[in-house]
Amino acid sequence: MRSTPPPAHARTPRHRTALVLAAVAAAVAVALPTPASAEDPTAEVTAAALPQRSIQAAARSFLFPVQGAVRFTNDFGAPRSGGRQHKGNDLMGAKLQKLLATRDGVVTFVRHDTSTNSGNMLVLRDAEGWEYWYMHINNDTPGTDDGRNPRGWAFAPGITSGSRVVQGQHIAYMGDSGNAEGTAPHLHFELHPPSGEAVNPYESLIVAPRGTAAVGRGVALHPGGGYYVLTADGGVHAFDGAPSFGSPTLFGYARALAVMPDGQGYSVLDGFGGLHHFGSATALRRFPGPYWPGKDIARDLAITPTGAGFIVLDGSGGIHRRGDAPAGPPVWWPNVDIARSVAITPSNAGVYLLDGFGGVHTSGDARKGNSGYWPGRDVARGIAAATSGRGYAVLDGWGELHGVGTAPAAGAPTPGRRWRALDLRGGDAVAVRGDGYSQRL
Secondary structure: OOOOOOOHHHOOHHHHHHHHHHHHHHHHHOOOOOOOOOOOOOOOOEOOOOOHHHHOEOOOOOOOOEOOOOEOOOOOOOEEHHHEEOOOEEEEOOOOOEEEOOOOEEEEEEEOOOOOOOOEEEEEEOOOOOEEEEEEEOOOOOOOOOOOOOHHHOEOOOOOOOOEEOOOOEEEEEEOOHHHOOOOOEEEEEEEOOOOOOEEOHHHHHHOOOOOOOOEEEEEEOOOOOEEEEEOOOOEEEEOOOOOOOOOOOOOOEEEEEEOOOOOEEEEEEOOOOEEEEEHHHHHHHOOOOOOOOOOOEEEEEEOOOOOEEEEEEOOOOEEEEEOOOOOOOOOOOOOOOEEEEEEOOOOOEEEEEEOOOOEEEEEOOOOOOOOOOOOOOOEEEEEEOOOOOEEEEEEOOOOEEEEEOOOOOOOOOOOOOEEEEEEEOOEEEEEEOOOOEEEO
């Protein structure tokens, strides 16, 4: 057996296909051993320690990890100094290109330190245990090569070990940190199956779909634990054990998400008022919702505590209720898009409606409190009713939580701006930012 692969230029298309099939067969038929590992996941391996089969192609589908144009070759296994072999592919691009999450997952390792070969880096692990390693992340102030390593130009706001991320979320910036100083900016990208050893990502990269950075639209807690993040393309991303029931394809027009009280389904609202029901929420199909074809004016959705009705909020403050949903407050702002969010009280006897200035309008047993007001500034983003008693909380665009009554207030610091949506359940609160970043508050 050769200790190194034949040169890439010697491989014919038939040879490459054979490698792909061989790799798939090996992944199915061979139980790969778990290698000894140090606490630092970037500990280098020598050519002799790198299993020959890992030089073959990997079969794994994921989103391309860089937004925009890059150049790359099949350089996995290429010789490196000190007898090492290259354990990934170098994606050559431009400094500060956005690096995107290849899949939904959890960031398990972040290094903000350029003193090692890999420089600034992070590791993303998906639900099936595969890991995606991002190395040589930027360490320079924009427009320079000063090596000052400002964290805000290395990683997206809030990205740290433990962060939950959605596929396509902006997580970091391309650069030249570590031993890439003096070379063109690039992402050293590695693919690791659950067994831990690196496999060649090349065949997966050449077929990976390209995309732009994700846009966060909604968030909802699951009654049994975990939560969902809704992205503008209609993707419903489940975290921390929340069950998945499917996603619509909405090409940027997804607007809101609501979970059924039984935890067995959810509904997604698009900007035209279309409702897309999954799991037990399909029972709501018997209620025709409002619909404005070609007019992006639907803003929020709330399902009643019984699961037998819902409210759709339009941008002018119109409350469109179906089933056993209660009546909303008598407000209406014709031809003005300023209504932002709606919530139903736990008794199903009242409604909270939030406008962009922070105004809270109520009906039934909903009671208004002091939750912030910013006249003339469209910064209020989400409202949610407390599920364990009276009260509610308002989320502003800076990520601050304003609680009233039994609803939680303040909470963990929220990095960045453009916070978008909020949900409460008991003492738990979760919010999502406009780039898909989510955080429990």
